[in-house]
Amino acid sequence: MKECLQEEVLQSYLDGELHGRRIEQVTVHLASCLTCSDLARQLEQENSVLAAALAPEFESAVPSERLRQRIDAAIGSARIDAAAGNAAPSNVHNWLSSLSDLFRFRPQRAFAYASLMVIIGFGVIMAMMRWQTSPTLPPTSVAVTVPPASNPAPTTTPLSNNPPRATFPSNGTLSSVPKYRPQRSKPVIAPALSGQNESAANHVKLLPGERSYLQTIAQLDSTINSEKNRMKPEVQAEYQRNLAFVDRTLAVARTAAKSNPNDPDATEFMFSAYQSKVDLLNTVAEARVIDK
Amino acid sequence: MKFKVVIISFLLLLVPAGLAYADGHGGKSGTQKIERSIATAPTVAVSLCVDSGDVTVRGWDKNEVFARSSEVGRIELKRADVGNQSGAATKVLVWLADKNEGEEKSGCHDFGDVELMVPRGASLYLQTGDGTIDVGDVASIFARSETGDISIQKASRSVEAVSFSGEISVENSTGRMSMKSVSGVVNAANLRANDQNDCFQASTISGDIQLDEVDHQLVSVKTANGKIDVSGPLAHQGQYTFNTTSGDISLSLPANASFRLNARVARDRDVTSDFPLTLTIEDPVPVINHTPAPRPLHEPAPEPAPTPKEPVVVVVGPQVKEIKVKPVIVKNLYSLRRINAVHGSGDALITIASFSGTIHLKDSGNQPQ
Numbered sequence: 001m002k003e004c005l006q007e008e009v010l011q012s013y014l015d016g017e018l019h020g021r022r023i024e025q026v027t028v029h030l031a032s033c034l035t036c037s038d039l040a041r042q043l044e045q046e047n048s049v050l051a052a053a054l055a056p057e058f059e060s061a062v063p064s065e066r067l068r069q070r071i072d073a074a075i076g077s078a079r080i081d082a083a084a085g086n087a088a089p090s091n092v093h094n095w096l097s098s099l100s101d102l103f104r105f106r107p108q109r110a111f112a113y114a115s116l117m118v119i120i121g122f123g124v125i126m127a128m129m130r131w132q133t134s135p136t137l138p139p140t141s142v143a144v145t146v147p148p149a150s151n152p153a154p155t156t157t158p159l160s161n162n163p164p165r166a167t168f169p170s171n172g173t174l175s176s177v178p179k180y181r182p183q184r185s186k187p188v189i190a191p192a193l194s195g196q197n198e199s200a201a202n203h204v205k206l207l208p209g210e211r212s213y214l215q216t217i218a219q220l221d222s223t224i225n226s227e228k229n230r231m232k233p234e235v236q237a238e239y240q241r242n243l244a245f246v247d248r249t250l251a252v253a254r255t256a257a258k259s260n261p262n263d264p265d266a267t268e269f270m271f272s273a274y275q276s277k278v279d280l281l282n283t284v285a286e287a288r289v290i291d292k
Numbered sequence: 293m294k295f296k297v298v299i300i301s302f303l304l305l306l307v308p309a310g311l312a313y314a315d316g317h318g319g320k321s322g323t324q325k326i327e328r329s330i331a332t333a334p335t336v337a338v339s340l341c342v343d344s345g346d347v348t349v350r351g352w353d354k355n356e357v358f359a360r361s362s363e364v365g366r367i368e369l370k371r372a373d374v375g376n377q378s379g380a381a382t383k384v385l386v387w388l389a390d391k392n393e394g395e396e397k398s399g400c401h402d403f404g405d406v407e408l409m410v411p412r413g414a415s416l417y418l419q420t421g422d423g424t425i426d427v428g429d430v431a432s433i434f435a436r437s438e439t440g441d442i443s444i445q446k447a448s449r450s451v452e453a454v455s456f457s458g459e460i461s462v463e464n465s466t467g468r469m470s471m472k473s474v475s476g477v478v479n480a481a482n483l484r485a486n487d488q489n490d491c492f493q494a495s496t497i498s499g500d501i502q503l504d505e506v507d508h509q510l511v512s513v514k515t516a517n518g519k520i521d522v523s524g525p526l527a528h529q530g531q532y533t534f535n536t537t538s539g540d541i542s543l544s545l546p547a548n549a550s551f552r553l554n555a556r557v558a559r560d561r562d563v564t565s566d567f568p569l570t571l572t573i574e575d576p577v578p579v580i581n582h583t584p585a586p587r588p589l590h591e592p593a594p595e596p597a598p599t600p601k602e603p604v605v606v607v608v609g610p611q612v613k614e615i616k617v618k619p620v621i622v623k624n625l626y627s628l629r630r631i632n633a634v635h636g637s638g639d640a641l642i643t644i645a646s647f648s649g650t651i652h653l654k655d656s657g658n659q660p661q
Binding site: 238249283 | 421436439454472497498514517535537538628630647648
């Protein structure tokens with residue numbers, strides 16, 4: 001290398017940006033070339049002067065102090081997580097960092113926190129006053145769901161959509177009372193209470209055997225209500241009147257049965273009242289079949 | 293002159309009025325009645341269903357079903373015994389066609405009054421909406437009406453009548469009886485059983501039930517709010533069950549009636565008997581006896597009412613201020629009592645259950661039991 005080094009190469013050499021064989025070539029040349037060695041010495045002096053002049057600038061943080069703290073906190077938490085072997089999602093870190101930010105008070109935020117504390121304190125005081133004045137409620141009673149086999153079951157008449165005029169007994173005559181019962185095409189007794197009735201029944205303490213009646217009544221009631229538009233006005237008025245009769249009677253009988261749990265007669269009256277309601281609903285439901 | 297003008301004007305007014313009157317009556321008298329008939333077996337089953345219209349059925353000695361109506365467009369007597377079309381019909385459907393539409397419908401939507409003549413041994417299936425059903429002199433009847441009345445006479449084998457708000461009346465019939473109404477009155481009179489298996493059943497919700505001379509051995513009557521009135525002799529070894537929730541029960545029995553009474557009634561309701569009852573119960577019962585009936589042999593004294601506490605009187609100066617301390621009376625509402633009693637030899641058994649009604653056993657006189 002007989003020619004002198006270019007200034008860019010020398011600058012790169014001084015900045016430590018050259019690698020391997022190139023560093024050796026430049027070092028050998030500087031040792032044998034006075035011109036290049038003088039130039040290199042000048043560049044070093046200039047670099048030292050610039051470094052001294054810009055030292056305050058280099059030592060000051062380029063980001064703001066707040067940002068630097070946040071970065072340091074994030075790096076620190078990342079290191080902690082890495083050390084614990086538990087890599088949490090980044091959104092958790094963000095949430096934690098935002099949460100920690102909430103506790104950095106400024107005047108506006110401090111005022112908001114104070115207002116919130118006052119409101120919460122007022123609510124707690126009101127709740128305590130109300131709790132002290134309210135009576136203690138007994139625990140909710142549990143329904144009896146399984147009626148014993150000895151209890152009377154509601155008797156219903158099967159319904160049908162078929163036109164009744166086409167039905168005859170098998171032998172063409174009636175041996176006793178003519179059993180003019182259209183074929184059953186839809187069930188009368190539901191397997192269980194549904195919806196609101198079920199929940200209502202669960203909140204009322206039922207006597208043994210009541211549930212089967214309630215199931216039958218619910219099913220018949222839904223059958224009648226589904227075709228209420230077909231009912232003649234006079235029949236509907238009479239139906240409502242008698243239904244009110246029966247419901248009133250049933251309420252009284254049920255009260256008596258509950259207040260006299262050891263009186264079989266009272267229980268029998270209650271079931272008789274239930275059966276009256278079933279009979280009423282069944283009669284109306286049968287009439288609806290005819291209207292079809 | 294003026295007088296003649298007035299007379300002529302009057303005559304001119306009379307002419308159109310007379311024509312209109314004649315036209316109206318002529319139209320009515322000239323309405324064509326539709327009649328159909330079909331040869332049937334003596335025990336034919338006849339079915340008829342109409343939405344609105346009165347149905348009248350009578351039995352006759354002919355083995356023939358005859359139908360007549362002036363309200364419908366067409367009547368058809370259809371055989372329903374598909375397997376045997378050659379002989380006399382054993383099942384007959386009475387089909388009606390609407391006058392306006394002229395076509396038969398599949399349901400009970402026809403309107404019109406119908407008269408039927410059927411063999412006396414026939415079985416009837418009759419249904420109507422708001423029309424009446426009147427049947428006489430047939431074997432078996434099933435009749436259903438929504439708002440119309442049902443009247444049955446001289447049924448010889450069985451009766452089943454169902455009405456929503458119409459009155460049910462069955463008279464002079466024999467066999468098994470079943471009557472059910474919601475708010476209509478049920479009347480049964482002069483009924484007999486053909487054999488021991490024939491029973492009598494009647495039930496309503498709010499309608500009253502009246503039985504007169506019902507001779508069945510098994511009688512069951514039930515109503516929720518209606519009254520029950522029974523009169524006539526008791527059947528030999530008959531079993532009578534009367535059940536009401538809030539209605540009153542009245543039994544008018546002959547003086548020599550022999551029965552056992554098993555009653556369950558509310559404690560605060562009256563039980564009145566004209567008969568000398570021999571009480572056989574543990575539960576004390578205040579039975580009210582009407583004169584001139586003799587007193588029961590063992591009439592227990594009524595329970596003494598709880599005596600309230602004396603009020604405390606505090607005198608302050610010249611003024612008197614009463615401070616009343618209310619006595620605490622625990623009253624068991626709707627408590628029931630059971631009455632077991634016997635009159636005569638106790639031949640028939642009368643079981644009465646009344647939740648809040650009264651019971652009255654009346655002595656109707658010296659009729660033979």
